[in-house]
Amino acid sequence: MNLLDIRNLSIELVSGNKPILAVDRVSLCMKEGEVRGLVGESGSGKSLLAQAIVGVLDDKWQVDADRFHWRGTDLLRLSLEERKAIISKDVAMIFQEPMACLDPTTTIGEQLEEAVDSRQLSGYFWQKRQQRKAAAIKLLHKVGIKHHEFCIRSYPHQLTEALCQRVMIAIALATRPVLLIADEPTAAMESSNQGQIFRLLASLNQLKNMSILLISHDLENVTHWTNTITVMYSGQFVEAGTTEQIFNRPFHPYTRALVDSSPKANMLLPAKSRLMTLPGSIPILQHLPIGCRLGPRCPRAQQACVQAPKVKNHHGHQVSCHYSLKDTY
Known part of the structure; x- marks a missing residue:
């Protein structure tokens, strides 16, 4: 059984x-323990899709789907309160800018303690306070x-961006989620810090069997x-498939272009080539092409x-x- 099964969202x-x-009729499936990448240029709707899963879109956005199942439960048949109760317990999200997401007027310790799930605590109120601190x-x-x-004891502005991102991950883990959505978790970070964050997410997947939806514009x-x-x-x-299929044998012209723009896939190119x-750029929402939206830029x-x-x-x-490029291989 799929952990998350979305059809035509x-x-x-x-x-x-x-x-x-x-977002036009997008489907997404995830299994337990899976690490799935969600890739596309800025403005492709990746973050909107993630926010729709978590349920944090405001009233100006209207979400509809043929199927929206979480562990076999049809979330669309539940009330808003019931849906939020399930998602807030099982799903956590790391947003793009940790500095902007953390409360600048509260210490990191207080924000972590507030995120700790009360169901993990027991005893009298003074005992729970110590338990919250220990959990943080x-x-x-x-x-x-x-x-x-x-x-x-620090405030967010006193920490580096990499440390703030780790704090955001810690807050996300406070509820012991089954699915962690990481929206551009290493944006604007140095390569050494990027590697640390990705290795941390990989260890969470391996040790806790936590499913991860990793959103990025960088396919490589x-x-x-x-x-x-x-x-x-x-x-x-x-397009969707295994990582090997997508990177080594992409079927869609857009995926092929993403791969070809990667230095890893162009090792034989002369230096400085x-x-x-x-050609062109991703269309704005007010002027979307009809049919396949890649059409005006697509070589095929x-x-x-x-x-x-x-x-x-x-x-x-x-x-x-x-x-598609299926028959060209």
Whole structure:
């Protein structure tokens, strides 16, 4: 049984006279213990999809899906309160900018203690206070912050971005989630700090069997840490499969372009040569192309691309394209 099973999820922005379809019928499945990458350019709808799963989108966004199952339970049939009770217990999310997400007026220790699940505590209220503090320290140790004294009494602005990201992960782990969603967890970090964060997430997956949805715009970076990858473009599903399939034999022209823009896939190129890029840029929400949204930029686009392509499944390797690269290999 799938841990998370989403079919044809759409997210509309209700603004003005005409709603804008920001995410168009995207499907996503995750199994227990899986590390799945969700890849695409900025503006492709990755963060919107993650926020829809967690349930933190505000009223201007309307979410609809053919199926939205969590461990076999249809969340769409539940009330908002029942859905939040399940998701807040089993799913946690790490956001892009840890400095902006942490409360600047409260110490790290107080924020960690507040995040500790009350169900883990027992005894009288004064005993629970000590238990909360001990749990907060244990969480810091779990994410690799051994010298917790300085961190606990510090405010977010007194810590480095890498430390703040570790604190965000500690807060996310406080509820002992089954699924951890990491939205660009290493954005704007130095490469050494990026490696530390990714190794930490990998250890959580291996030791706790925690499922992780790793969101990134960098396909090459994600391939080192994931089992499977889903690719999105401008709010549409593009391709999904194992990491090896996506990186070594991509079927979609957009995925092929992402791979070709990676230095790892172009080791034989002469020094200082240009990497392959698609012409143009990702469309804005107010002016989305009809049919396949990659059409205006796609080197294989033809007349049929004015209709949205259906998803085709090739032994677990899914692609949404009228003229896929499957037969070119």
